[in-house]
Structure formats: structure tokens, C-alpha cells
């Protein structure tokens with residue numbers, strides 16, 4: 001298989017405009033003859049569904065929650081980037097492009113990233129027009145803050161609830177189209193398979209999560225906007241229901257999965273407190289604007305943080321990276337926190353934490369200003385830990401947060417299956433080996449509002465409007481297979497709970513495919529995952545039937561997929577004999593413990609093909625060409 | 638009963654939980670014991686412990702809605718000891734921690750109770766009525782593209798902040814569950830006020846309020862008699878001022894209606 005990224009010709013800055021001119025259009029009167037399925041109603045899905053419906057297509061949208069507004073985009077805190085240069089601090093489309101490519105450690109496609117930076121400015125306009133209440137200055141104009149990996153202030157925000165406000169904007173646009181009858185919304189409905197007819201994506205099979213009803217839905221194209229797969233690790237900042245099922249089942253039908261090992265471990269999360277822990281809570285990166293990260297200089301210093309004098313503290317990020325300080329990119333910050341803890345200088349009862357201290361900013365700006373900026377985050381921290389961050393530094397530790405890997409897509413956001421698109425966190429496209437803060441919201445909305453509406457037209461314009469009925473044998477076959485999978489799970493009648501398996505998988509992934517990896521550990525992990533998977537299919541315990549709201553059954557199906565995806569992540573991490581971004585192979589590091597890339601051999605996207613149960617996945621490479629930036633060793637010193 | 642557990646020792650608790658197989662069947666309270674609950678656990682992690690126990694015994698786990706577990710998605714919805722989201726003010730069920738309880742406590746857990754929120758199973762209810770109210774007018778009618786530059790219309794910070802406060806509603810339905818009339822006024826008023834305050838939302842303010850209120854009535858939510866339990870129990874602090882604003886908007890709209 002040859003991976004054709006379909007990057008348009010021409011100079012970088014003109015590619016997208018040229019492409020928009022060259023794509024075929026579906027004439028306005030014909031759009032209503034085409035049906036599009038959008039799975040997922042987060043930023044990527046809701047924006048696409050609303051926009052496509054506005055254009056005249058018939059859209060069916062799906063989500064597993066009880067309302068489209070509850071997609072996990074709602075939880076994004078810190079902000080969204082855009083190259084508006086409202087601050088007059090030297091920002092530009094090119095600078096945002098450059099920062100994103102560099103932040104991603106040169107493992108993303110130039111053309112996609114440039115387009116992302118270009119449309120970023122339209123996103124802010126759109127959101128404001130929808131009534132998104134972004135933070136403003138006293139003069140009434142929009143406010144900005146800075147985020148990691150950038151030396152300009154380009155992040156727009158709505159207190160600590162930016163994702164919520166952006167999603168509610170997209171949700172309102174979606175609601176308007178639901179009211180017009182152009183979008184039919186299916187909440188509490190989970191996609192369990194992709195249906196292909198004549199080699200093209202033509203529909204999906206779903207299970208209704210209250211009634212268990214298994215159903216077919218047909219369309220001319222399918223968009224997956226189902227979010228990331230961080231829950232492979234069991235503990236992450238994702239929602240409890242975040243899953244890989246839709247993307248993984250599409251992968252098994254032929255969509256290549258790209259860079260699965262590129263996962264982002266976010267440096268500032270509330271540390272794990274016990275084995276019962278079900279999820280981890282992020283403390284927004286924006287806190288690193290004012291919070292200072294430190295550990296005691298001495299190993300085993302158990303004093304109360306407020307009793308440790310200034311000169312016995314190690315502000316290790318400021319010390320090692322004077323020019324970016326506490327605002328180094330996430331992978332760098334996480335790894336350094338881990339190093340400090342590995343040296344025995346961790347804090348708190350578990351010693352797996354570092355301090356994030358606000359004493360200086362509180363002294364400088366006062367409690368009121370600080371609470372204006374971060375009040376809700378401080379409150380959240382106090383609710384969870386019982387400690388007051390106004391008087392005592394926060395304890396933080398890295399946690400799994402985001403997955404840069406995902407379904408491989410070309411410039412049009414189409415996967416290797418014709419008619420199947422992937423947008424938002426579900427695809428692999430724009431962040432390379434490390435995503436910069438505030439860029440996921442930007443990408444999800446760019447994909448949904450401004451990219452897919454053009455590129456999907458190009459595909460539909462070239463296909464007949466005739467519909468495929470759900471009585472077609474391909475649908476019946478897929479339905480039967482889904483039903484068989486469900487029955488297989490229900491009939492195991494084992495003794496070990498689903499959560500138990502999920503936690504075991506999470507441990508393997510965190511220990512061997514987490515913040516630091518090495519060949520030996522990865523090989524061991526691969527064997528362990530295989531054993532666990534085998535045991536799962538022999539011994540998992542599920543009660544009840546399909547025809548009801550059956551939470552255990554839902555979870556089991558998702559964990560079954562994680563058990564397969566986990567192995568592919570390990571394969572990918574083993575294959576990539578270099579360190580880049582969030583992928584840190586201990587064998588490949590500089591004397592200062594920085595990631596050591598191997599540009600000669602690994603400047604490619606690793607896209608994996610599924611070849612059958614327990615068969616080795618086959619690697620396809622998309623070589624990355626850098627024509628506009630020079631590959632250098634990332635330096636934030 | 639609520640209060641900081643002084644000695645952070647594990648707790649043993651008695652849980653009285655509403656069990657109901659599905660929408661059609663009748664439900665009843667069942668009693669369960671949970672042991673060794675750490676005060677550091679969240680309330681839902683305590684429920685996970687119970688469910689793992691039940692599952693091991695081959696008993697159907699208790700169904701409850703939840704997703705983000707960080708107080709923002711609005712999915713969790715438990716009525717704990719007679720209060721929506723339990724004893725701690727300004728806190729969703731998922732953010733409630735067991736340090737607010739004491740060893741030996743009996744905790745009663747029920748679903749939201751309101752006519753427009755039928756029980757689907759155990760503690761899960763159907764809140765789609767709230768989505769339908771949003772669909773009736775909770776938006777500004779702009780299509781993607783062709784909008785002015787974001788800084789073209791300055792908005793005074795005080796207004797932007799107020800609009801933001803109203804916009805933080807998580808649509809969990811606690812206001813309805815807490816109200817003895819089952820009124821959804823606080824929820825509806827939050828959206829109406831947010832959009833009526835912003836210049837972009839003023840154009841459609843009349844039709845919006847009329848259509849959203851009409852849908853609210855159609856769904857069977859009760860009338861507001863200004864008791865205020867909604868705002869008292871709201872986990873994100875949506876203010877009663879929004880209801881006052883909704884009433885003004887509504888009166889103004891009906892006197893000068895453009896809905897003809």
C-alpha cells in the first residue's frame with residue numbers, strides 16, 4: 001500500500017487556498033441528496049455536523065453520553081490558540097505553524113499544520129459570533145494568555161472552562177440544525193462497527209445503550225470524531241467512557257492507525273492517592289504561567305513545604321531551561337518531574353509528586369487577581385485533595401492526557417478507507433510527537449468548521465447520490481458479527497471483573513510504555529498484554545443481558561479493544577528507535593537527558609495495517625518532508 | 638453528619654439505593670454494606686467499590702450516570718440523603734469526597750425525581766427534555782463562516798463576565814430535582830440571560846425566550862414559585878438573578894412579540 005498524503009502543490013502558504021479552489025463542489029440543490037454520519041459530538045464532531053447540515057447535507061450524529069454536550073471536550077480548561085496577533089507581540093500564522101512543528105518534535109506534516117495555523121483565526125471569530133463568552137480586557141477586547149512551547153500570548157480562554165464554552169457554542173449550532181431537521185441526533189448510542197460496500201465506508205452499526213438494540217445506519221460518508229484513546233492506561237484525564245472502539249473497529253476494517261505510541265503525559269495533574277482511583281484530574285497548563293515548579297534540593301526532605309527555605313528548593317525547570325522556564329513543552333516538563341522523583345526528591349506521602357507553588361504570584365498580584373484567573377481550578381484542587389492551594393503549594397504529577405496518534409488521514413482528513421474520515425483527537429494529523437497546550441481545541445474546531453466541509457464535498461461530488469439500503473447484505477453481515485461479539489462476551493461467565501482487567505492493562509502500559517520506555521521493557525509488556533488478553537476472553541465476568549442498560553457489557557467491549565490497541569502501541573514504541581516528543585526511549589538520549597531524535601531513519605509517520613487477530617501488524621511509512629523549517633534539536637534553554 | 642473526617646480512617650457504611658430494572662418496572666430501595674472506604678475516595682469511587690462487590694457476587698451493578706468525574710460534563714446526578722448532589726454546596730456528585738461522611742453513616746441514594754425525567758434504570762434518568770428546550774432556541778443563528786472579526790464588537794468586561802457566569806450551567810438537572818415544583822426555570826434562564834446580555838444574542842432575544850419557555854411548558858416542567866432551592870443546590874452556582882432576567886425578557890417579549 002502506498003500512502004498518498006495528497007498534499008497540494010505550490011508554496012506552503014498557498015496550498016490550502018489552491019486546494020479549496022481545485023476541489024469539486026456539490027451543487028447546493030444536490031447536497032440534500034447526500035447523507036453523512038458523524039460519530040462523536042465533541043468539538044470536532046459537533047462543529048462538523050452543524051456545518052455540514054448548514055450546507056444542506058443530511059447528517060446523523062451519534063454520541064454515547066445522554067446529550068451531545070457532554071463530550072469530553074467539555075472538560076478542556078486552559079484555552080485555544082489562534083494566530084490573531086491581537087497582542088502585537090510578534091505572532092503570525094507562520095510563527096504558530098513553526099511553534100507547532102517544533103513543539104511536535106518534527107514529526108508532523110508541514111502542510112496540515114500550516115493550514116491549521118491559517119484557519120485558527122477564523123475559529124475565534126466564529127465562536128464569538130455564536131456567543132462564546134471569552135475572557136476580555138477592560139477595554140472590551142479579547143484577552144490572551146501564554147501556554148507552553150510559545151513565547152507569544154496567543155491563547156484565548158474562558159476562565160478555566162474554555163472547552164466547555166467552545167463546546168456549548170458548537171452544541172448550540174448543532175441544536176439549531178437539529179431543530180431544522182437537518183441533523184438527526186442519536187445520544188446514548190455507541191458505534192460498534194463500520195460497514196463497507198464496494199470498498200467504501202457506507203455506514204455503521206450501533207448499539208443503543210439503554211435498550212441494547214443493535215441497528216444499521218447508512219450514509220454516503222462516515223466521519224469519526226470519537227476522541228482519543230488515553231484510557232488504554234486506565235488512569236488518565238479522559239472521561240470514564242472515552243474509548244477507542246469506533247476507531248479501532250475501523251482499523252480492523254482497513255483504516256491504518258498512525259503513530260499509536262505517541263501519547264502525551266501532562267505534567268500538571270493531581271497525583272494518584274490510592275488503588276481505588278478511577279481517574280486523574282488535570283490542573284490546567286495555564287497554571288504554569290504563574291505557578292513555580294519545585295522540589296526540595298535534598299533527597300528525603302520531609303518538611304512541610306512552607307518550612308523549606310528558598311535556598312533549599314530546586315526550581316528545576318527554571319534552573320535547566322532559563323528562557324522558557326516553567327513554560328517548557330509538556331513532554332519536557334513531565335520528564336523532568338519524573339527525574340526529580342526518581343532521584344528521591346518527590347514530595348507528599350507517595351513521593352510521586354512535585355510542588356506547583358503560587359506564593360510568589362499571590363504576593364505580587366494579590367489573592368483576588370489570582371482567584372480571578374484560576375479560582376475554579378483552585379477550588380477543584382481543594383475539593384479533591386482537601387488542601388488549600390492559596391496557602392500551601394499544589395502537589396502535581398504527570399498523567400496520561402492526550403493521544404497524538406490515531407487514524408491515519410491524508411490532507412483531506414480521509415483515512416485509508418474511501419469515504420471514512422477522522423477528525424479531532426481521533427486522527428493523528430497535526431501534533432507530531434507532542435501536542436502543544438491549547439492546540440487540540442484549535443485542531444478539533446479547525447477540522448470540523450473549516451476543513452471537512454470543503455474536503456468531503458470533493459469526495460461526494462464524485463459519487464452517485466443513490467443510497468445503499470440497510471437491508472444490503474453488508475449491513476446484515478456486520479450486524480450479525482456485532483451481535484456475535486456481544487454474545488461471546490456475555491457467555492464467558494468468568495470470575496474477574498472488567499475493571500480488574502482494565503487496571504492490569506493500565507499498569508503494564510504505564511510502567512513500560514509510559515513516560516520512559518526501553519526495548520526490553522516493551523518486549524516484556526507485549527507478552528504481558530497478550531497473556532492478559534487471552535485471560536480476558538476466558539475469564540471476564542459480565543452479568544445481565546444485551547437488551548438492557550448494561551454498564552458492564554459496555555465497558556467490556558471497550559476494554560477488549562484497548563487490549564488489542566495496547567499491543568499495537570507497544571509495537572510502535574519498539575519500532576521507533578529514537579526519542580522524540582512524548583516518546584522517550586531511554587536508549588536514545590543526550591547527555592543532558594533530552595530526547596535524541598534520529599532524523600535520518602525515523603522522519604516518518606508509522607502507519608500500521610491490521611492483518612488479523614494475533615497477527616503481526618504491518619508497518620507502512622509516510623516519509624515527512626520538511627521544506628520550510630529546518631530540523632534542529634529542540635532547545636528550550 | 639457532614640464534616641471533615643478527623644482521623645482519615647477507613648469507614649464502613651450502609652447504603653440505601655433505589656433499584657429499578659427499567660422504565661416500565663416499579664422500583665424499590667435496597668440496602669447494601671460497603672467496607673473500608675477511604676475518606677480520600679470520591680463518592681463515585683465508593684460506588685465503584687460497591688459495584689465491583691456486587692459484580693463478584695453475580696448481582697447486577699447499580700447503574701448511575703457519570704463521565705468526566707471532574708464536575709463539568711453534567712452527567713452525574715445522584716440524589717444523596719435528600720439533596721441533589723449530596724451535602725456539600727457547590728459540588729457535583731463526582732466531586733463529592735467521602736471525607737464529608739463518617740464511619741457508620743447510612744447514606745440514601747436516589748435518582749433525580751421529576752415528571753419530565755423518567756427513570757431509565759436504577760439511578761439513571763432521561764434528561765433529553767433539557768436538550769429539546771435548547772433546540773427550541775438556545776442559540777444565535779449564525780452559520781459557519783462569514784462572521785465579523787472577533788474584536789470588531791467590544792464587549793465590556795463586566796458584561797462578558799456576567800454572561801460567562803450564566804454560561805457555566807452544566808445542564809445536570811439538579812435545579813429541577815431540587816425544586817418541589819419540578820421547575821426548570823433556573824436552567825432555562827441561564828441560557829436566556831447569557832445570550833440576551835451579549836450584543837450578538839440580542840437580535841433574537843424575543844423569539845428565543847418565547848420558544849424556550851413554550852418548550853419548557855410543553856415538556857411538563859412545573860412553574861416557578863420563587864423558593865430558590867434550585868440556586869441553593871446548583872453545583873456551579875447559577876444565580877437566581879437569571880430567573881429575574883428571564884421573567885423580564887419574557888414579559889418584554891410577550892408585550893412586543895415578533896412571533897406572529
Ligand SMILES: Cc1cc2nc3c(=O)[nH]c(=O)nc-3n(C[C@H](O)[C@H](O)[C@H](O)COP(=O)(O)OP(=O)(O)OC[C@H]3O[C@@H](n4cnc5c(N)ncnc54)[C@H](O)[C@@H]3O)c2cc1C
Nearest residue numbers: 040041042043044064073078079191227424425438440441
Ligand atoms: C481534562 C482535559 C483538559 C484539556 N484541556 C485542553 C485545553 O485547555 N486546550 C486544548 O487545546 N486541549 C485541551 N485538551 C484536549 C482536548 O480537550 C481534546 O483533545 C479535544 O477536546 C478532543 O475533542 P474531540 O472532539 O476530538 O473528542 P471528544 O470531545 O472526546 O468527543 C468524543 C465524542 O465521540 C463520542 N464517542 C466516542 N466513542 C464513541 C462510540 N464508539 N460511539 C459513539 N460515539 C462515540 C463521544 O460520545 C463524544 O461525543 C484537554 C483534554 C482533557 C482531557
Ligand code: FES
Nearest residue numbers: 704706711713731
Ligand atoms: S461526571 Fe461529569 S459532572 Fe460529574
